[in-house]
Amino acid sequence: MSTNRQTNKFTRFLRNNAALLVMIFCIAAVITVVLAVSLSDNEQIPDTPVVGDPDDNNNDDPTNKPVDPDDGNDDNPPVGPLPTIKLYFASPLNYKSVSMGYTDQEELFVFNTTLNCWSTHHGVDLVADDNTAVCAMFDGVVLEVTENYGMGNIVRIDHGDNVIATYASLADVKVVEGQSVTKGEQIGVVSTSASYEFTAGAHLHLEVAVNGTNVDPMPYVDGEIFREIEQEAAE
Numbered sequence: 001m002s003t004n005r006q007t008n009k010f011t012r013f014l015r016n017n018a019a020l021l022v023m024i025f026c027i028a029a030v031i032t033v034v035l036a037v038s039l040s041d042n043e044q045i046p047d048t049p050v051v052g053d054p055d056d057n058n059n060d061d062p063t064n065k066p067v068d069p070d071d072g073n074d075d076n077p078p079v080g081p082l083p084t085i086k087l088y089f090a091s092p093l094n095y096k097s098v099s100m101g102y103t104d105q106e107e108l109f110v111f112n113t114t115l116n117c118w119s120t121h122h123g124v125d126l127v128a129d130d131n132t133a134v135c136a137m138f139d140g141v142v143l144e145v146t147e148n149y150g151m152g153n154i155v156r157i158d159h160g161d162n163v164i165a166t167y168a169s170l171a172d173v174k175v176v177e178g179q180s181v182t183k184g185e186q187i188g189v190v191s192t193s194a195s196y197e198f199t200a201g202a203h204l205h206l207e208v209a210v211n212g213t214n215v216d217p218m219p220y221v222d223g224e225i226f227r228e229i230e231q232e233a234a235e
């Protein structure tokens with residue numbers, strides 16, 4: 001009984017003061033919310049500069065990181081030694097035989113069957129079938145295209161590095177003075193246009209001069225002479 005009376009009193013108290021209790025609850029709730037918000041604000045305030053610093057660092061890092069590797073990548077190729085490739089001189093034609101060889105201090109003269117005498121010969125005579133194509137042995141620039149009675153149609157090509165080749169006894173010349181030619185490009189055909197050597201038949205009279213001095217052309221014809229060129233320049 002007494003317990004029921006106390007319960008009834010408490011219930012009656014709750015009913016009578018419900019509004020007050022609700023007000024107290026609301027005030028407590030508001031205070032809790034305000035405290036929570038102010039606390040979270042206070043936490044964010046110190047966070048902001050902390051967050052800002054890592055951001056700054058992060059911004060610096062990505063800026064630095066790409067710059068350094070990029071600089072390294074850009075610097076490395078030019079700094080490192082460039083790979084070189086060997087470019088060989090090539091035979092200017094498919095020839096069958098050498099009718100007159102090259103004369104120098106060791107081989108002073110060769111017998112010229114056309115002129116019926118011993119004479120110097122500063123080139124080689126490469127005999128081939130009539131109209132066999134004659135091609136540039138190497139890249140170069142045509143210095144001059146001339147013609148004379150003794151040596152026929154003549155093409156002189158500057159192959160660079162002070163190497164100048166003279167292609168004589170030609171016909172059907174296909175290049176002009178000042179023209180750039182590439183290795184293997186046809187410049188004419190063999191013929192008997194060199195009257196001083198016509199008994200050799202259709203042939204190419206080939207001379208090679210290095211720094212203005214004639215040298216034996218056969219190492220060039222045989223593809224033994226090469227020029228080492230940096231790959232970048234070759235491209």
Ligand SMILES: [Zn+2]
Pocket residue numbers: 100121123124125197205206
């Ligand atoms: Zn000759």
